[in-house]
Amino acid sequence: MFKVAVIGASGLLGRAIVDELAATTGWQLAQTAFRRAGPHQTTLDVRDAQAVSRYVEHEAPDAIVIAAAERRPDVCEQNPDAARALNVDAVRSIATAARQRGAWVLSISTDYVFDGTQPPYRCDDTPNPLNAYGRSKLEGERALLDSTDAGLVLRLPLLYGPIVDWSESAVTSLVPAIAASARANAAPAMMDAWATRYPTFTPDVAFVIRELLTRYADGNPVCGIAQWSGDEPMTKYDIAQQLAGALGLNARLVPLPAPADATPRPRDCHLDASRLETLGIGRRTPFNVAIRAVLDAFPWRGDAPTAEG
Template identity: 40%
Template sequence: MTFEPEGKMAKRVLITGASGLLGRAIYKEFLQDSSWETLGLGFSRVTGNMKKVDITEESQVKDVINTFKPSVIIHSAAERRPDVVEKDPNKTQQLNISATQYICQAAKSVGAWVLYISTDYVFDGTSPPYNEDAKPNPLNKYGQSKLEGEKMTLETSSENSLLRVPILYGEIEYIAESPVTILFEKILAGSELIASDYEIKYPTHCGDIAYVIRQLAEQRLQNPEKVCGVFHWTSNEKMTKYLMSIAMASAFSLGTENILPDKNPSTGAPRPYDTHLSCGKLEALVSGRRTPFADGVKAVLEPFVKK
């Protein structure tokens, strides 16, 4: 383990995927707390003090972890688009599974705790709500790859943790970046949008997840025995993509007549019907925050709407 001179665990956090949708929010959350020494890793979109590391290269992973010696690693980088995963199993194997193995092994050698970011797509969606020890049964290759990553994380060290989250939105670099805000492209253009009104989703703000992650990391350093295993975090607003679309249009007083509900299961990679996550274990440890969808989505889309 890495110890500070006075015997305290160093507050050094390494964040993979710090240039991505969720990773940026986590990176920002830790950077604004000067008690943490924070290193963010990116790949093709490195900015500022972030470090470019290809986490599919074991030697690069070892180098950065052995040099920085984090006490906490938040592993957010992944291929998270189900349809891309179906088409590119090799890339998915490397990024979602092999890279996780390299990170967990290197973490173990420096005594770092790993929090692996996972997904509600490890569940089949037939019997919500899912608590932390519910049995996963992924329906698509993305969910399977994330479940493999989960197993890798916990098998490398039973001290490690997982955090499963549902569909995300947050501060975006472009409208299509999040699977929620991408729906707004056609709404803004006034084109017809046929949006799924079948699968149930709980769109969750990345900032809310980052907020609970920082608290969880603090808890881990103070009470390691209380912080291991599986955690869940989600909003509790039950929506379909159709209802999210209506909410986004309404937030900017845009017409909703071109938004049409599709009552059938989504095409492409199979999607679970309702994966509502129970968050009791995390709620008992941290003070959570759940930004109302209408407020959160308005704030993140505002910069893209011409006044």
């Protein structure tokens, strides 16, 4: 039976991948997590190369999906060595173990490998990351492709989907400030209206990954670099407006026309997804439909969002 190991299965994207594969395939799944390992997941610190090697040898997967990473730009900027340990060294260890096993491996990267000055970006455009996060992910891409010929880098933009807390996605992390601004006599919430993002629904990404895994299982692997992205351009201010509407909040939102983040971020890194589209791979759920599903599934109390409901 075809077996897939999902590394980082407890995270925002990892959960979506596991849900998609469990619901639509008869494949055997092996799952790892670190801080939030569940009953069907193996606790694995991907920074431990020997532990990674032992895990892959023991599980003997046919394919590996790496969904574990340090994805917070500010955290990467403050501690680039820690970011490299997860985003570069761990990818190399997993890819090396995959090659020894003869497994195909898919690693998640980011639109932040580009500087945002000349979108849309094709797979073969020259990267030029502006911050430590982008640099670490670009190094991770090279670590994967240098370690195995049977690997695929999948670049993705801003992700959102079913959450366990508001901070899991940069989309839903806006909700507490939006809700606070709707209270009587509250200060308005300042929202970036400078950078354009392309929010992408994690169940759609999981669908894409399942399609890629199916091609590999059928003997038609996609290797090298591919990209997937939502197709609705939105600033944080645009996203906040949609969130407020979906939550029924009369929020006070103020657009910021210039970058306000301490860590430099690119202005527009729209990813060209034509390589996958040409293969007939892809699915895009409209943002207004997807975000309502996310919010409906996550309980909250009036104007005080809470994980407990």
